[in-house]
Amino acid sequence: xxxxxxxxxxxxxxxxxxxxxxxxxxxxxxxxxxxxxxxxxxxxxxxxxxxxxxxxxxxxxxxxxxxxxxxxxxxxxxxxxxxxxxxxxxxxxxxxxxxxxxxxxxxxxxxxxxxxxxxxxxxxxxxxxxxxxxxxxxxxxxxxxxxxxxxxxxxxxxxxxxxxxxxxxxxxxxxxxxxxxxxxxxxxxxxxxxxxxxxxxxxxxxx
Amino acid sequence: xxxxxxxxxxxxxxxxxxxxxxxxxxxxxxxxxxxxxxxxxxxxxxxxxxxxxxxxxxxxxxxxxxxxxxxxxxxxxxxxxxxxxxxxxxxxxxxxxxxxxxxxxxxxxxxxxxxxxxxxxxxxxxxxxxxxxxxxxxxxxxxxxxxxxxxxxxxxxxxxxxxxxxxxxxxxxxxxxxxxxxxxxxxxxxxxxxxxxxxxxxxxxxx
Amino acid sequence: xxxxxxxxxxxxxxxxxxxxxxxxxxxxxxxxxxxxxxxxxxxxxxxxxxxxxxxxxxxxxxxxxxxxxxxxxxxxxxxxxxxxxxxxxxxxxxxxxxxxxxxxxxxxxxxxxxxxxxxxxxxxxxxxxxxxxxxxxxxxxxxxxxxxxxxxxxxxxxxxxxxxxxxxxxxxxxxxxxxxxxxxxxxxxxxxxxxxxxxxxxxxxxx
Amino acid sequence: xxxxxxxxxxxxxxxxxxxxxxxxxxxxxxxxxxxxxxxxxxxxxxxxxxxxxxxxxxxxxxxxxxxxxxxxxxxxxxxxxxxxxxxxxxxxxxxxxxxxxxxxxxxxxxxxxxxxxxxxxxxxxxxxxxxxxxxxxxxxxxxxxxxxxxxxxxxxxxxxxxxxxxxxxxxxxxxxxxxxxxxxxxxxxxxxxxxxxxxxxxxxxxx
DNA sequence: CATGAATGAGTCTTCATTCAT
DNA sequence: AATGAATGAAGACTCATTCAT
Numbered sequence: 001x002x003x004x005x006x007x008x009x010x011x012x013x014x015x016x017x018x019x020x021x022x023x024x025x026x027x028x029x030x031x032x033x034x035x036x037x038x039x040x041x042x043x044x045x046x047x048x049x050x051x052x053x054x055x056x057x058x059x060x061x062x063x064x065x066x067x068x069x070x071x072x073x074x075x076x077x078x079x080x081x082x083x084x085x086x087x088x089x090x091x092x093x094x095x096x097x098x099x100x101x102x103x104x105x106x107x108x109x110x111x112x113x114x115x116x117x118x119x120x121x122x123x124x125x126x127x128x129x130x131x132x133x134x135x136x137x138x139x140x141x142x143x144x145x146x147x148x149x150x151x152x153x154x155x156x157x158x159x160x161x162x163x164x165x166x167x168x169x170x171x172x173x174x175x176x177x178x179x180x181x182x183x184x185x186x187x188x189x190x191x192x193x194x195x196x197x198x199x200x201x202x203x204x205x206x207x
Numbered sequence: 208x209x210x211x212x213x214x215x216x217x218x219x220x221x222x223x224x225x226x227x228x229x230x231x232x233x234x235x236x237x238x239x240x241x242x243x244x245x246x247x248x249x250x251x252x253x254x255x256x257x258x259x260x261x262x263x264x265x266x267x268x269x270x271x272x273x274x275x276x277x278x279x280x281x282x283x284x285x286x287x288x289x290x291x292x293x294x295x296x297x298x299x300x301x302x303x304x305x306x307x308x309x310x311x312x313x314x315x316x317x318x319x320x321x322x323x324x325x326x327x328x329x330x331x332x333x334x335x336x337x338x339x340x341x342x343x344x345x346x347x348x349x350x351x352x353x354x355x356x357x358x359x360x361x362x363x364x365x366x367x368x369x370x371x372x373x374x375x376x377x378x379x380x381x382x383x384x385x386x387x388x389x390x391x392x393x394x395x396x397x398x399x400x401x402x403x404x405x406x407x408x409x410x411x412x413x414x
Numbered sequence: 415x416x417x418x419x420x421x422x423x424x425x426x427x428x429x430x431x432x433x434x435x436x437x438x439x440x441x442x443x444x445x446x447x448x449x450x451x452x453x454x455x456x457x458x459x460x461x462x463x464x465x466x467x468x469x470x471x472x473x474x475x476x477x478x479x480x481x482x483x484x485x486x487x488x489x490x491x492x493x494x495x496x497x498x499x500x501x502x503x504x505x506x507x508x509x510x511x512x513x514x515x516x517x518x519x520x521x522x523x524x525x526x527x528x529x530x531x532x533x534x535x536x537x538x539x540x541x542x543x544x545x546x547x548x549x550x551x552x553x554x555x556x557x558x559x560x561x562x563x564x565x566x567x568x569x570x571x572x573x574x575x576x577x578x579x580x581x582x583x584x585x586x587x588x589x590x591x592x593x594x595x596x597x598x599x600x601x602x603x604x605x606x607x608x609x610x611x612x613x614x615x616x617x618x619x620x621x
Numbered sequence: 622x623x624x625x626x627x628x629x630x631x632x633x634x635x636x637x638x639x640x641x642x643x644x645x646x647x648x649x650x651x652x653x654x655x656x657x658x659x660x661x662x663x664x665x666x667x668x669x670x671x672x673x674x675x676x677x678x679x680x681x682x683x684x685x686x687x688x689x690x691x692x693x694x695x696x697x698x699x700x701x702x703x704x705x706x707x708x709x710x711x712x713x714x715x716x717x718x719x720x721x722x723x724x725x726x727x728x729x730x731x732x733x734x735x736x737x738x739x740x741x742x743x744x745x746x747x748x749x750x751x752x753x754x755x756x757x758x759x760x761x762x763x764x765x766x767x768x769x770x771x772x773x774x775x776x777x778x779x780x781x782x783x784x785x786x787x788x789x790x791x792x793x794x795x796x797x798x799x800x801x802x803x804x805x806x807x808x809x810x811x812x813x814x815x816x817x818x819x820x821x822x823x824x825x826x827x828x
Numbered sequence: 829c830a831t832g833a834a835t836g837a838g839t840c841t842t843c844a845t846t847c848a849t
Numbered sequence: 850a851a852t853g854a855a856t857g858a859a860g861a862c863t864c865a866t867t868c869a870t
Contacts, residue, residue: 016850035331037244041844051852053847062844116330122384123327124242156410160401164410166392167378167402170385174377177329185373194367195374202409203363203371204301219870223833248861258835263862265833426849430854449745451658455840465856470841472854530744536798537741538656550803570824574815578824580806581816584795585788591743592757592791599787608781609788616823617777617785637829662865663832672831674868683865835867846856 020058023048027069032113036066036120067131070121073114074135080107081142093155094196100146101172102192108176109187115176143169155200168199227265230255234276239320243273243327274338277328280321281342287314288349300362301403307353308379309399315383316394322383350376362407375406434472437462441483446527450480450534481545484535487528488549494521495556507569508610514560515586516606522590523601529590557583569614582613641679644669648690653734657687657741688752691742694735695756701728702763714776715817721767722793723813729797730808736797764790776821789820 026048031039041062045052059065084103088096108115122132143165150156156164175195179187233255238246248269252259266272291310295303315322329339350372357363363371382402386394440462445453455476459466473479498517502510522529536546557579564570570578589609593601647669652660662683666673680686705724709717729736743753764786771777777785796816800808 012850019850037331040842045853052845053852054850056845057850119384120327120330122387123323123330124244154412157412160405160410163392163398163401163405166382166385167405170381170383171374171378172381173384174379174381175374177326177380178373178377180329191370194370198367198370198374198406198409200409200411202405202407203367204407205361205364219832226833247859259862260835260864261833264835269861426853433854451745454838466841467843467856468854471856476840533798534741534744537737537744538658554803568826571826574819574824577812577815577819580799580803581792581796581819584797584799585792586795587798588791588793588795589787590791591740591794592787594743605784608784612781612784612788612820612823614823614825616819616821617781618821619775619778633829640830661863666832673866674831675829677866678829831868831870833868836864839861839863841861842859844856844858847852847854849852 016058019048019050019054023050023055023058023065024069024072027065028114031066031069031117036117036124063127066121067128070114070118070128071131073111073118074131077107078135078138078142081139085142085145093150093153094200096146096149097199098192098196100143101168101195102189104172105187105189105192108172112180116180119173119177140165140169171195171199223265226255226257226261230257230262230265230272231276231279234272235321238273238276238324243324243331270334273328274335277321277325277335278338278342280318280325281338284314285342285345285349288346292349292352300357300360301407303353303356304406305399305403308375308402309396311379312394312396312399315379319387323387326380326384347372347376378402378406430472433462433464433468437464437469437472437479438483438486441479442528445480445483445531450531450538477541480535481542484528484532484542485545487525487532488545491521492549492552492556495553499556499559507564507567508614510560510563511613512606512610515582515609516603518586519601519603519606522586526594530594533587533591554579554583585609585613637679640669640671640675644671644676644679644686645690645693648686649735652687652690652738657738657745684748687742688749691735691739691749692752694732694739695752698728699756699759699763702760706763706766714771714774715821717767717770718820719813719817722789722816723810725793726808726810726813729793733801737801740794740798761786761790792816792820 023044027039027044030044030047034040034043041052041055044065045055048055055065059068080103081100084099088099091099118132121128147156147161147164147168150164151158151161175185175187175191179185230251234246234251237251237254241247241250248259248262251272252262255262262272266275287310288307291306295306298306325339328335354363354368354371354375357371358365358368382392382394386392437458441453441458444458444461448454448457455466455469458479459469462469469479473482494517495514498514502513505513532546535542561570561575561578561582564578565572565575589599589601593599644665648660648665651665651668655661655664662673662676665686666676669676676686680689701724702721705720709720712720739753742749768777768782768785768789771785772779772782796806796808800806
C-alpha cells in the first residue's frame with residue numbers, strides 16, 4: 001500500500017504520453033517542412049529533443065509514425081465536422097452549409113501543412129492510401145449527411161443529387177491545393193459566402 | 208549530290224529522338240507505377256530497353272528526366288485547351304463551357320497517371336513546384352479567357368466573377384483526385400453536363 | 415555520487431575517438447597503398463574493421479577524411495620542427511641546421527608514404543591545395559626562423575639570404591621525391607652532414 | 622605510275638599526324654587544367670575538335686594517350702639538355718653549370734603545366750612511374766656528365782661528389798614545386814646566378 | 829577513318845533500423 | 850526506457866571504352 005503505487009504508474013504513463021506528444025509535434029513540423037519523402041528520422045528526433053532510438057521505442061517504424069500523425073489529424077477533422085453537423089442540426093440548410101464549409105476552411109487554414117501532407121500521402125502507394133480512402137469515406141459520409149438534410153428540407157434539387165457530396169468535397173480540395181500556390185486566391189472565411197451562393201444559385205444569369 | 212546527304216543527318220537525329228521517346232514513355236510508366244519518389248532509374252532503363260548510362264546521355268539527371276516528362280504533358284494539355292478555345296470561339300457560352308470541360312475531363316481520363324504525377328510533383332519542394340506554378344498560371348489564364356467570354360456574352364453574373372476561373376479549375380482538380388480513389392464517381396463525359404448545369408444554375412431549388 | 419558519472423561520458427567519447435583513430439589509420443594505409451585517387455571508401459572501411467556507414471558518421475565525405483588525415487600529419491610535422499627549434503635555440507648555427515635537417519629527414523623516413531600523399535594532394539586542385547599552401551607557409555616560416563638565427567650569428571652571408579629558406583626547403587622536398595625512386599640515394603641521417611657542408615661551404619674548390 | 626601515288630600515302634600520313642598532334646595538344650591543355658585524374662576523354666576530344674572515337678583510333682586507351690604526351694615532353698627536355706651539354710663542352714665549368722641550369726629553368730617556365738603533370742604522374746603507381754624512373758635515370762645521367770666535367774676541370778671538390786648530381790636535380794625539382802605555390806619566389810633566370818653561387822661557394826661566411 | 833550514342837561496372841553517399849550500454 | 854554509434858542495403862550518377870553507321 002505504498003502511496004506512490006497509486007500514482008507511479010500513471011506518472012510513467014503520463015511521461016510516456018508526453019514524449020509521444022513531443023515526437024508527434026516534431027514529426028508534424030519536420031514532415032511539413034521537408035515533405036513526406038525527404039523528412040529524416042534523425043531530424044525529427046533532433047526537433048523532438050530525443051534520440052533516434054526513442055523514436056523507435058514509441059513507433060514501430062517511420063511509416064507508423066507518419067500514419068499515427070496523420071490519423072490523429074484525420075480524427076480531429078472528423079470530430080470538428082461532427083460537432084458542426086450536430087450544432088446546426090435544426091438550422092436552415094443554407095446556414096448549415098455555410099457553417100460546414102466555414103469549419104472545413106478554417107480547419108484547413110489552421111493546419112495547412114497537414115492537409116498538404118494528407119494529400120501527399122494519398123498520392124503514394126501502400127498503406128497510406130488505404131487509410132486515406134477509409135478516412136475519405138468517413139468524411140464523404142458526413143458531406144452526404146449534410147446533402148441529405150438539404151434534400152429533406154427541399155433546399156436542394158434531387159436532380160444530380162448523387163454528385164453533390166463529392167462535388168462539394170472535390171470543390172474544397174481543389175480550392176485548397178489551388179490556394180497553396182495562388183496567393184491571389186485568399187482562403188478567407190468570406191470566400192465561403194461566395195462558394196455557397198454559387199453552389200446554390202449557380203453562376204449563370206438564367207436558371 | 209550524295210543521296211545520303213539528304214537523309215544521313217536526320218537519320219541519327221531521328222534515332223536519337225526515338226530513344227528519347229522510348230525513355231520518356233518508360234519513365235511515364237515507371238513513375239506512374241512506383242510513384243515519383245520510389246521510381247528507380249534502373250527500372251526506367253530496363254523498361255526503355257536501354258542501359259542506365261543512356262538515360263544520362265539524354266537527361267541531365269533524374270529530376271531533369273521527370274521534369275521533361277511533365278513539361279511535355281503540360282504542354283500537350285495547354286495545346287488541347289487552346290484548340291477547344293479556338294474552335295468554339297463563336298458558340299454560345301454554355302456550349303463553350305461544356306466543350307472546354309469535356310476536353311479537360313477526356314484529357315484526364317486519357318492520362319490519368321500523369322495527372323497524378325503532376326499533382327504529386329506539385330507537393331514536393333524544389334524546381335518542380337516552380338514549374339507547376341508557371342504551368343498553372345497558363346492554364347488559369349485559359350480558364351479566365353473562357354470566363355471572360357461568358358461575361359461578355361452576358362451568360363455569367365459579374366458578381367463573384369473573379370472566383371469563377373479558380374473555382375472551375377479547383378473544381379476539376381478536386382474531382383480528379385476524388386475519382387482516383389472513389390470508384391462510385393465515374394468520370395464519364397456525361398458528368399460534364401451535370402457539372403455545367405450545377406455551375407450555371409446552382410444546386411438549390413430557388414435562384 | 416554515481417561512480418559511473420565520472421567515467422561514463424568519457425567512455426563513449428573514448429570509444430568514439432578510438433574508432434576515429436582506427437579509421438584514420440586505415441585511411442593512411444589504404445590511401446598510401448592505392449594512391450589518393452584510387453583508394454576506395456569500402457576498402458578503408460574494411461581495413462578499419464567498420465562498415466562504410468561508420469566512415470560517414472565520423473567524416474563528412476571522402477575528401478574530409480583525406481584532409482583530416484593530412485592535417486593531422488602536417489600538424490605533427492610542425493610540432494616536431496618547433497620542438498627542435500626550441501631545443502637548439504642557443505647552439506651554434508651549424509649544429510642547429512644539422513639538427514633541423516636531421517629532424518626533417520627522420521620525419522620523412524618515418525612517414526614516407528604520408529609525404530608522398532601530401533605531395534600528391536598538392537598537385538590536385540580544390541581545397542587540398544589551399545590547405546597545402548597554408549601548411550607550407552607555416553613550415554617556410556620555421557625555416558626562415560632558422561635562417562634568421564644564422565644571419566644573426568653571422569654564420570650566413572646576407573647576400574642572397576632571401577633565397578636560403580625556400581632553397582633549403584625545396585632542396586629537401588626535391589631530395590625526398592628523388593629518393594622515392596632512386597634507391598642509389600639512401601636517405602641516411604649521414605646524408606645530412608654532406609648537405610650541411612655543401613650548403614655552408616659550397617661544392618666548388620674555390621670561394 | 623599514277624603521279625598521285627607518290628604523294629597520296631604521305632598525304633594521308635601527314636593528315637593522320639596532324640590529327641594526332643591536335644589530340645596531344647588538347648590533351649596537354651585538358652590534363653593540365655583538370656589534373657591527371659580528373660581530365661575526361663570527352664573534354665579532350667572536344668578540345669581537339671574530334672570525337673571520342675577518334676581518340677581511340679590514335680591511342681590504345683587513356684593511359685597510352687597520357688604516356689605519349691609525357692614521353693614527348695620528356696624527350697624534348699632531354700634533347701635540350703643534350704644540346705646545351707654539347708654547346709658548352711669547352712667552356713669553364715661555372716659557365717657550363719650556369720647555362721645548364723638556365724636551360725632547365727627556362728624549360729620549366731615554358732612548360733610549367735607539363736612539369737606539374739610529370740610530377741603528378743610519378744606519384745601514381747603503374748606504368749607511369751616506371752617510365753618516369755627510366756626518364757629520370759637519363760636526366761640524372763646528363764647531370765652526372767656535367768658534374769664529371771666539373772671534377773675533371775678541378776672545379777668541384779671530390780668529397781661528396783656522388784651527391785652532386787642528385788642534389789642539383791632535387792634542388793631544381795624542389796624549387797619548381799615551391800615556385801608553383803609561392804609567388805614570392807619568382808623563377809627568373811637571374812635566380813640561376815644565385816643558385817650557382819650558393820652551390821659552388823656555399824651560404825656560410827667561412828669556407 | 830571518323831563519329832557519338834550506348835554500355836554497365838564501379839563508386840560515393842544516404843538513411844532507416846538495430847542493439848549494446 | 851533512453852541513447853546514439855554502427856550497420857549495410859539501396860540508389861544515383863560517372864566515364865572509359867566499344868561498335869554500328
